[in-house]
Amino acid sequence: MTHPVTGIDHVLIMGEDLDAAEAQYRRLGFTLSSRGMHPPAKGTANHTIMLQHDYVELLGILQQTDLNRPRFEAVKRDGPGLHAVCCRIEDAEAAALTLSDLGISTEVPNSFERAVPLADGTTGRAAFSTLNFRKLDVPVGLLFMCQHKTPETVWLPDLMRHANTATGISALKAVCAAPSAEAGRFARFWKDASVTHFSGGASVTTGTQSARLDLMERTTLEQRYPADWINATARGGYAVLQISVLSMGQVLECLERAGINSRATAEGHAVAPELAGGVILEFV
Structure with a gap:
């Protein structure tokens, strides 16, 4: 069987003050996406900094929910910062099965989507399925995986050009x-x-x-x-x-x-x- 995880997809800088993080990274010369609101069950919102093959996600914890409890608790306990790394996979459901066969435990896949403003004035959708590794198996921070169902609405050309190069x-x-x-x-x-x-x-x-x-x-x-x-x-x-x-x-x-x-x-x-x-x- 082939191991399904092929690299790092993105990293998450997490905190409770998303406005402050957004302002800081714009001042640092990055182009940021408009704010994306996640489903209420996730209790979060984000801005992304899109790069050639990966990206940085600024994640704001707006309120505690059952789905975001590990992230909420991490920020409350340890302060804002780079808490999580997300890995590349093609298919979350298949990855869970293959990893299990390899002796690597995961949690239950979670699928969601968010609206994305497009350059032509219309609104698209960005859809994902994520899959967490067990926290107790991860040496540093939080580690999970993401299947991009609509990469064309995430890696947008206008978002990949940064003043800081x-x-x-x-x-x-x-x-x-x-x-x-x-x-x-x-x-x-x-x-x-x-x-x-x-x-x-x-x-x-x-x-x-x-x-x-x-x-x-x-x-x-x-x-x-x-x-x-x-x-x-x-x-x-x-x-x-x-x-x-x-x-x-x-x-x-x-x-x-x-x-x-x-x-x-x-x-x-x-x-x-x-x-x-x-x-x-x-x-x-």
Whole structure:
């Protein structure tokens, strides 16, 4: 049987103040979708930042419901930030069966849709089926899968052009007490995953044109980013979101126009979590 999970589809920056997150990411030079309202049972709304092969979702928890309880509780307990990663699949129902045969447990698939304003003035629909991995099996944050039934209304060309020249998610970085062991636990969730070990950490590749996971001991991450920045990220979530760009010069121009200070890093320039929805945002 073929493992159904082929990469990372998108990441979720979650919080209770969606207006604030929206304003921050527009100032950072991103093009955002109009606000999408999810069905009342989900109790959430979002903006998306569409990239070439993946995207960032700004998710606002508007009210607690049975369906969003894990996310609501995560934000209440651990603060806003990058709490969740969504994986690529073709078919949620089939994925649940195949993963079960592979010894990987999931929850029940959930299907929903939301309205999407289109460039010609009409309204389309974006339809999805999602499937959660069990929280107790996931080393960091929340992990689930998404079947895009209407990708043509999600990856809209006008939404994929950004003033900061962003093109994709390069990597996610998180603090782990035992990076090598946790990387091994993570690797089983993707078809083509591989693990590379380094001093104080481990990396997990997740597929073709898919973001990398870097799991690090706290001291290792502090060698790369300020400790107070790490402290300001969501506890138990991801501390760093790396975004690939075409032009670092245009990134810096966007930040300068917005009056946003950045910090030079070994790989690019980073912005403090207080200015990016609770995650260290690094342009590379």
